[in-house]
Amino acid sequence: MTSELLLIATLDGIAYAALVFIVSVGLTLIFGVLRVLNVAHGSLYAVGAYVAASFGLGIAAAKISPWLSYPALAVAAAIVGIVLGSAIERLLLQRIYDKEEVLQLLATFAVFMILDDVQRLIWGVQPYFVATPLQLLGNVQIGSITYTAYQIILLPAVAVVVLVGLRLYLRHATSGKVILAVAEDREAARAIGINVSRVYLTTFIIGAILAALGGSLASPTTSILPGMGTDMLVLSFAVAASAGLGRIEGAAITALLIGLGRSIAVYWAPELDILVPYLIMTLVLLVRPQGLFSSFQSRRI
């Protein structure tokens, strides 16, 4: 592979890693606090993408300023995250926290199936491609490569903002610290008067918004197809699991590793593109099942 291709692969990897991080950090946050693996995370990503695309089409049809498509991306994520997030948590998750893990997994898997169908009912199976936000920002020159500013500047910037924002929020804001307390020890938190139920709802909504944000940010970069949810689910799980479920900063590192790994693998052998997320997850769990960054092992006896 020429050094030029390698550079392109690296830039692709960074852009992709930014997206994957945003989605994965939502997944890992939900797991860290609620102890539930949200299988529906993939659909939240997909629906976020579809809604953002629809907004984009609406903006174009209404002939208003295309610059509005940027806030539209954020609004799409917020709406999907809040509406679907609270629906899922209140109507379903809330009732199954005390049930066996298997049933919890099945429940979020069921939500995944429901949303997969809903998205097909609303948007059909044809591809959507609304690239306005991507095109508006133009290109930048990196070495001998021309690359879109959206992918190499905006996406990583948003990822960094999410990372730093989450860290600041969880460590310094009162409600953030409350979330950490519940993640650490639910019963102790309840004992000092924290409304655990509300913390769960808030956390799930934040996670859902992040998944949807990943989707809406991804929508200008690729054509949106049914099935994008599954790929992103497996990939974000791979990122979260390889960092250690619940570890936020670690997820940034593993997202970068996996994003770069995927891009380079795809340039090297394009037929592998759908295979790669699944292979990566398999490899990571083979090598270090508890994640790269977790060190504590609970004693049960």
Add this chain to the structure above:
Amino acid sequence: MTALLEVKDLSIRFGGVVAADGISLAVQEGENLAIIGPNGAGKTTFLNICTGYLSPAGGTVHFEGRDITRLAPRKITKLGIARAFQIPQLFLEQTVTENMLLAITARRGAWSAVRPLGDAAAREEAMMILGQLKVADHADRRADELPEGTRKLVDIAIALALGPRLLLMDEPTSGVASSEKFAVMDVLVAALAARGVASVFVEHDMDMVTRYANRVAVWNGGRIQKDGTPQDVLSDPEVRRTVIGH
């Protein structure tokens, strides 16, 4: 004579707590060693290390001359060490009898995917052990329905069913009704003696220690403060002050 269980220079720490700091200890055949000491001193950790649940930072554990320091619990059990836990570890969804039959099957290695669990001989053996520990009445109850004291006894019964040469117990009679404690321990210690099984038990109840141990080790701050016969140890003023409290 080679000690049955030989621990040399064992050390392990958790965060800031030194659970073991160069501990050396030997258990001979036929001994009933009681380990006493303040809470959190590392007594259960010691049992965890001896049975392979934890790896020490330094030191070795030998059983019948064989180095078992890094072996997994499964292998150590097969070599002849059985364990009963502070919080009883039972197969909660299955009956007491099924719990026992699983242990007996494991001992015999009679794993089958076809023949039903437990033949007549195995069931008889299970009932005998349960009877000795006075829990035979509970044989058909699910383990998660049992009261605490019964669970402890079933836990010990399972360990006995494995036919070990060394039995490690963590507070064997805690949770058992006081009227029953002596009766159960009488039977247990007699059964162990009859089978030639040595035992190590962590204990807080000094009555149990004086009556059933023939050796006592005091575990305090990661070190063995004193090691000797019950009379020697329990009359030692240092020990009385730091461990027993009077």
Add this chain to the structure above:
Amino acid sequence: MSWRGLGGLVLAALILAAVGYWLPWTRTLLIIAMSKGLAALGIIVLLRAGQVSFGHAMFFAASAYAAGFVSRALGGTDIAVMLIVGVVAAAALSAVVGLFVVRYRQIFFGMLNLALSMVLYSILEKFFEITGGSDGLRMRRPSMFGLVLDRNDFDLALVFLSIGFALLATVGVLVYFASPLGQALRAIKSNETRLEYIGVSARSVLLISYVISAVTGAVGGVLLAALQELASPSFSYWIQSGEFVFIAILGGAAHPIGAFAGALVYEGVQIYASAFATDVWELILGLVIVGIILFAPRGLVGLAYETFAGRARKAPADDSGAIYDVAPAAGEQRQ
């Protein structure tokens, strides 16, 4: 298992066979139900150890494709050959995959299986020169134990064969569940630490169950491929795995017969629903799973038990929704 229980199962099998014999339009439904039920039975086996695989379809597919390859290589073959090839292929694959997968539990187990089944799906779909791609792998209708049958007779014979396998598998799994290895599976679920502490390797016990579950799925895969004369990549898709899990939960995971009860209801409803609800099928499925989890976690078998068991044995209000026990003992407590 009591003679009465065995008799009941045989009777159920005979009734199904009679239905297939007298009502030709039910034959396809029965074959598909038995085939998917066999795969769902594999899910039930794994559930006994408290694990759920979201990728069980990979063995369904591997078996069908292996049988298809051999059939094509031989220019058509016998159903017995296809079954043997399918089972051997799935057993081998599950033994290899299992060695790796049984080190994981819960979420990781479920997701790893999902990932691997999707790897297989991607391979089956991409390499179309070998596998036929998304069009699938065509194969000739096999002979039935040496007899070359026309369409009608073949379908009928396949119905009997499928029901026969379903019966065999149900009895086999019941025997397995009562055996030491099957009981050890339950021990994995409730206290794996204790299992290790009686000297048993939980991984070995789980691996054996994993291979068994793959084999039942393999038989199902061959039966379906023989019926359709086709193996397609969708046999390995995550939705297919989800379907198997759904059928197991719908029917009730406490008893092997739940796999087939669930499959019959599922396929039956699908035929009617597809008339007006093809687009929303996944939606309905998802909603029903949610309903079952919330209100009837023991599935149809559980509901049947509660209805016909005489004494009221409804689960207590604080039930954690265990799906493994049809008859919770009185006074049970959930952690």
